Amino acid sequence: MPALPLTALRPPISTLVHHYEELVAHVRRGPVARWFDAGMAREVVHDVCAELIERPPAPPRTPLAFLRTVCTRRAIDRCRIEQRHAFWVEGQAAPPDATALPDESCDPARILEGRQRLALLADSIHALPPRCRDVFVMHRIHGLPQQDIAQHLGISLKTVEKHLALGTAACRRALDDTLRDLSPP
Template sequence: MSCDSSAPPLLAALVRHYDELVDLLRRRFGADRGFARDVVHDVCVSLLAEPPRQPVAAPVAYLRRATVNLAIDRHRVETARGAWVESAGELPEPADEAPGHDRHIDAGRELDRLSEAIALLPPRCQQVFVLHKIHEMPQAEVAIRLGISRKAVEKHIRLGMMACRTALDRPAAAPPR
């Protein structure tokens, strides 16, 4: 690296002591030359981007401290990243999110019990329940469509929900009531 006389004193010191700073990092951290050079280059970029606000009395000592501090930060980040990667390698395989065959069978049985419970409801109750719960029609709209009060709609929905809960609570092998 070369430096002209108009360079700020800190950057001129960095250029003059570049190899010394690289060797310092290699000795202190047992790092390869590439890591040490990257750190020294980053210190240089940092000084160019944001030079110290006050003159530095001991530029070489300042540069040594800056490169060591940055190397420590880098080392911590890389160590943490390595630990994360190692721990991620020990994670169990994700469970298959697709339901298994047994769950499909159970779900089919539950659906059969619900369908049977709805089919056993009185006709008006069944009609209100299906319009509201299956077709997602608002209660007020069900009341208008069927010409009944909102209270009657609420009552039929409540009866339908109770029938469904009862159907799901009884064992699958039990015959319907």
């Protein structure tokens, strides 16, 4: 089969073929120049060419400017992908050791036990009287200082301390009762 003349190709592809080396040079000196050598720049232009063949766009008014923009964007995309890959690879200190024991935190029984304790604590907190619950949540969950809680709720610092003690004791009792029920006789 004879080769098609350049004029028979669609405008972006014929422009790419005609200005191939110029587009490679454009990618090499573009915004991601420090990452690209000639081989990488050629790969970017080749990728653009393959994309144009697979999905030809509507003919642009200025094909060379269109191709420069597409090549630049493709080079940026490729650099971002390589940076993410390098970050991921560098983040892995060493491949996991096949003989190593699995992490205990991944044990399904431990995960279930943790979820059950968390649900128990949530139920215990929910069962507290409203003011006691507010003080407990503000201090233990949100980390607010006791003085700020007293000011916010308009109560004394001693009352805040009392509510914290009651809330902590209720949660501790609930956990102790459950652990006692679960432990073997």
